[in-house]
Amino acid sequence: MSRTSDAPRTPAKPSRAETVAALRPRYQDDLARGTGRFFEPRRTDCPWCGSTRLKRRLRTRDRYQSKPGHFALEACAECRHVFQNPRLNGDGLEFYYRDFYDGMGEIELGNLFAGRDKVYRRRAMFQEPSAEPPKTWLDVGTGHGHFPAVARTVFPATRFDGLDFTDGVELAERTGRIDRGIRGSFPELAEESLAGSYDVVSMFHYLEHSADPRAELRAARRALRPGGHLLIEVPDPECWFARLLGRFWLPWLQPQHLHFLPVANLRKELDALGFTVIAEEHREPSDTVDLLGAVWLSLNAVIPPDDAPSLPRPPGRARWLLRCALLLAAVPALVLATTLDRLLLKPLAGWGKVSNAYRVVARCDAPM
Known part of the structure; x- marks a missing residue:
């Protein structure tokens, strides 16, 4: 044998x-x-x-x-x-x-986030080159920890912790993308064990998922040391494409996104909490996929869905063949939308209200 x-x-x-x-x-x-x-x-x-x-x-x-x-x-x-x-x-x-960021969706979304190293590196480089590197950094809404894994190449001596509700944060700790995984509610944990612990708190596309954005901002204020920095990046509801594309504007991301803050509202709230806004950026945070996203969402609205556990039964072969045919027919539209996003909209990002996201950097000057 x-x-x-x-x-x-x-x-x-x-x-x-x-x-x-x-x-x-x-x-x-x-x-x-x-x-x-x-x-x-x-x-x-x-x-x-x-x-x-x-x-x-x-x-x-x-x-x-x-x-x-x-x-x-x-x-x-x-x-x-x-x-x-x-x-x-x-x-x-x-x-x-369920099954979007973890479960069935874990690999697909993980691969999407893992391919954004350049974006993550630019996010991490918020400081002046002469500034002292942060010693501790908390990434709130870290997911699988892909941002901290790249940010530590910019700040190799910094300890990166990640916080999230899902078990993805535990995966991030096991794989070494973060030094410590914290699972739970940020407002609750900031009151209990995280107060005054961090030089930097980042919230990249996190606040829009929160049921109470003000509570999250207060938690960041409590978690930061005096002189620490808060980094926030969110979709911009005042983007022209939000109105032009309507329900097919990708950053609406329904039903997950609960709140969309105009930048003036966010700045006013940060000021009331004792932060000093030191930077507001619109060009660099903009992820120029507005047209591609609109075509993709339009397709999802008309073609038969792929098999999913929320369907009572798997689609039959005829519906599967129809789905494949429509996807193939849509390839030219997807290619055209991608081309226009890259060649037309990307150079315009930051001009007027073309950007679909904005970033704010705020300094905490005193303990809460």
Whole structure:
């Protein structure tokens, strides 16, 4: 008998179809009780300024995972804050986040974030070259820790911690992308164990996911040492493409994004908390995929969805063939959109309201 036949075999990884089939019963049980239970009551006032002058900005569906449900964004006529209304509750957030960043989506999203080294390096280089490197850095909403892994090439002596709700932060610690993984609520942990611990706190595309952005900003104030810096990057709801492309503007990312802060509102809140804003950037943070994203979301709105556990049964062969045919037919539109994004929109980023995101750097001058 061959020796190789006696060697233990590594269990084969389940196929995507097998994974979907295994997850389907849980999803169908959740959906059998309806999607209405995933939402809080609709607000009649702005969560930022309290004004009752609200207007519908858009209504859409989940174009990313094709999970059932409808989602609305409303805008305040007074302060221009945009927010999801009615907002997802805790059960809703769990349902719509499930298998996006972890589970089924872990590898796909991990590969997407892992390929952005240049972006992460530019984010890390917020200091003047002559400034003293930070000793401790907390990346809030770190995901799988891809940003800290690149940032430590800029600041090799800095200790990078990462905080997140998902088990991705534990993966980030096991793989060495961060020195310490912290799982839980930032506002709660800032009160309990993180106060005055960090020279830098970063929130890259995190605040828009938060149910209470003000609480997150107060937590950052508490976690920073005097003289420390807060780095924030968020989608810009005042971008021209947000209105031009409507529900097909990629940064709306419904149903995950709950709040969209105009930069004036954020600056005013930081000032009230005792921060000094030392930089505001629009050109460099802009991720110029507006047209490509619009074409992709439009496709997702019309073509049959791929198999997913939220569907009651797998799509038949005819629907699968139709999906493949429509995707192939859309390739020229995707290529054209990518070309226009890179050659036309990217050079214009930072001019007017073309940028789809902004970054603010603020200094904490005294303990809270």
